Amino acid sequence: MVAKHKARSVEPPNDPWMELNSPEDAGGYLSIYYSDDMSRLPVRAVTKPGDNKSDPNLETLTYGLFSTCSPRMRSGVVNRRSEYLFFATSRKEGRVLTGYYHIRWFTNGVFEDARDYCLAASAARFIEKPVSLTNVDRYCGTNVSKWFRGMRLLSFDECRKIAMLIDAQPDATTDYLEEIDRLERFNLKHGGYRYIAWKQKDKFSWEHAKQYLIEKKSTTKSKVINSTPSDSWKCSDCGHSVMNKALLKRCPNCGGLGTLSPLLDVGT
Numbered sequence: 001m002v003a004k005h006k007a008r009s010v011e012p013p014n015d016p017w018m019e020l021n022s023p024e025d026a027g028g029y030l031s032i033y034y035s036d037d038m039s040r041l042p043v044r045a046v047t048k049p050g051d052n053k054s055d056p057n058l059e060t061l062t063y064g065l066f067s068t069c070s071p072r073m074r075s076g077v078v079n080r081r082s083e084y085l086f087f088a089t090s091r092k093e094g095r096v097l098t099g100y101y102h103i104r105w106f107t108n109g110v111f112e113d114a115r116d117y118c119l120a121a122s123a124a125r126f127i128e129k130p131v132s133l134t135n136v137d138r139y140c141g142t143n144v145s146k147w148f149r150g151m152r153l154l155s156f157d158e159c160r161k162i163a164m165l166i167d168a169q170p171d172a173t174t175d176y177l178e179e180i181d182r183l184e185r186f187n188l189k190h191g192g193y194r195y196i197a198w199k200q201k202d203k204f205s206w207e208h209a210k211q212y213l214i215e216k217k218s219t220t221k222s223k224v225i226n227s228t229p230s231d232s233w234k235c236s237d238c239g240h241s242v243m244n245k246a247l248l249k250r251c252p253n254c255g256g257l258g259t260l261s262p263l264l265d266v267g268t
């Protein structure tokens with residue numbers, strides 16, 4: 001018998017998540033994210049001023065649930081039913097491979113735009129000694145070390161080889177989580193919030209995710225623009241303007257979900 005609190009959980013496989021049902025030979029993607037300069041481990045950029053990152057969200061093993069990052073990659077994963085999502089990021093030494101998700105579920109994001117999908121993984125592995133993309137090419141016969149923007153499509157065979165490279169190292173995902181927490185506490189100490197630009201004090205969790213999956217109320221049906229030259233956004237609920245590099249799913253002022261849109265009249 002399922003406990004009551006369990007039934008109300010928004011953690012997959014519960015509602016609103018749907019199985020991706022990846023075919024046996026589904027390929028995948030290599031996705032680039034911003035990592036934190038203040039961290040030894042290449043965790044997402046938690047402390048980046050005015051542009052805090054929530055993805056890849058290792059706390060929930062999701063991507064796109066809390067951010068509007070990489071909409072093309074997210075819709076690509078859903079359309080191709082890709083099982084593997086690899087992650088790479090720029091460090092001093094160049095781009096490096098840091099880990100992967102095994103994607104199993106998807107659902108619609110806050111913005112009911114066809115491309116605002118959330119992805120959830122059944123497993124993940126992130127490594128302590130990231131592998132340069134030059135070495136990934138050398139070991140796996142791939143072509144990922146030449147610069148590309150945002151994401152790169154991978155064949156099933158390429159995915160299998162890159163996964164083996166990551167599996168050869170111990171799983172350091174717990175260390176990544178501790179590092180994310182340390183950086184968040186740095187933000188909390190110096191800016192009063194774990195995520196300053198969003199006025200978010202909570203850690204990311206399935207409890208925190210409820211508002212994004214249940215209380216969302218965006219009525220936007222048109223294509224969502226997730227960046228604007230002015231980095232300014234306006235909330236349709238509270239009328240406040242918000243400064244942030246990327247479009248936020250939640251208004252930092254009133255907490256409205258999917259209520260922000262580009263503020264076009266800045267400077268006029």
Ligand SMILES: [Zn+2]
Pocket residue numbers: 235236237238239240251252253254255256259
């Ligand atoms: Zn608002």
